[in-house]
Amino acid sequence: MRMKRLLSATIVAAAGIVLAGIPGLAPAQAYPTKTVTIINPFAAGGSLDVMARLLAEQMTQSLGQPVVVENRPGAGSTIGTALVARARPDGYTLLITAANIVSAPALGAPVNYDWKKDFAPVTKLGNIAQALAVPEDLPAKTMKEFVALAKSTPGGLSVGSLGPGSGGHINGKRLEQVTGVALTDIPFKGMAETMTALAGGHIQLAFGNLPEVLTYQRGGRVRPIAIAMPTRSELAPGVPTMAESGYASVAIVPWYGVLAPAGTPPDVVAKLQRSFVAALAHPAVVGRLKEMAITPIGSSQDEFRRELEAEHAMYVKIGKELGVSFK
Template sequence: MNKRQFLRLPLLSAIAWACVAGTASAQPSAYPGKPITIIVPFAAGGSTDTMARLIGKKLSAHLNQPVIVENRPGAGSTIGSAIVAKAPPDGHTLLVSTISLAINASLQPNVPFDAVKDLQPVTQISSLPLVLVVNSSLPARNLREFVELARNRPVKLNYASSGNGTSPHLAGEMFKTMAKVDMVHVPYKGNAPVMNDLLAGHVDAHFGLLPAMLPQVKNGKLRALAVTTEKRTPALPDVPTLAESGFPDYEINSWQGLFAPAQTPPEVVRRLSEVMNRIIDEPEFRTSLSKEGSDPVGGSSEQFTRHVENEVRKWARVVKESGAKPD
């Protein structure tokens, strides 16, 4: 080695280190490099909005970046979901959505994104049972009596939903098909008017999300006949499932989950999933879910991806068989 070559070594080493440092700073390991926005495709004040704000607060603490929650409702949740599907895939724009994402894939006309191809599932946050409830004055003490009443009553029973194409609507359509009964669907514009008319006895039945139904079931104003999940829920341990009540293939879980745009770097998705699982494992977080009648889930991105794909296929069949249409 001559003197000139020896003198060049420190300069080459400095350049090499600079390149390594520059590459490292550009890698997803530097994530997040700026504030994160969580889009909620529903109006403020609902259960998903509340969940997203709790998640945002905890993500901010874990990732040392501000997390902003934006409500972008409309078109059955497709407006907000489309914003995330078309956002830069860098993990700084996220979506907290529900089973509606899978239902809308086949229900809503001209959806401007593909629920499977354009969004990357990160982690399933929770699972929410639906429960079949009736007004306490209805002469049906259990599911068997309800089916007999639906088949034999001169005037058809009716069931309410929070809107055409919602999970309560399609839960009712699944039940009609499996039980071979004919009931009249009465769609409303949201949960509040459903509850008002259900409590007043203007409608007979409702497949409602457990968190919303639980207070009225516990105070005796509504009667719970069955839950839609595979197993009984701890919130209503004495209420049987539809499966154990004679409909073994009936199973519906509403859910909430975190999504990123497709093509988000795997390292970013992995980090978000790891942080989300730590959050979901926190006793405080699990307690807050349980109080609302929700079950914490967690798990890997791969597990949630398979679940979402299965849900899209399942609800496509239900929409086709029921002929459900959006509002």
């Protein structure tokens, strides 16, 4: 009997060693045991970057291990996104991103990842208010004045975006379709770079995150002429919405979310989802997000998955309607 007990204990111990060595099988109660890295596929300094670092600070406390943010910008966010798609599915490398992850492939942009097969949705973090902004010295104070100026300018005007399939790029294409203006898309690695170019007059239009737009407005360098949201923002109550300006069908509401590599253990993904949602609800984070015009959501994994599928379908439809394709 004693021999049987010893043999059983030996088998159990050996099985534990084997299972512990298999990627992704560490139990959630033991997770994390080391630093968790959140990859931001956009340049530092934008609203997504600020939000990621706010959440990482709170999650460091709740998870008991360092949570850090690493920027890997480039190629319309596809470089950082592909890095996470190939990462070990153990919960230690995550992706914080925007609609580009589904919009770019929906429009046929060359990407080296499959958003359906390579990722496990964690949570949709929130929606962010954007404003259509122009340089302060551009002689256009309203949408109608901007459209008139663009139509009268040989070759049209330029619009900054975060690359093919980004919200700014699609909004620019929608604006072209609705108004008949010609806009040249200029891609940037992040919102901070976009706003710097706009403030310097290197581009004439950008769908910028409202807080950045207002910061540059206070410095006398840019002017918001419309809010790309269904309702006006309390941060800029004097700026009309796109609908009020006569262009209701132009704006798409941008969002931020988190995904893990496909194959990450479900209990680890669930623990991460709870941690992100708790961080979103922290008073310090709530107050800062309000200042950034970000509406926190903290969806379930399934809710986020359904939203990603709906967004992808929407961008496929938009691509066909606008004749936009990068194939």
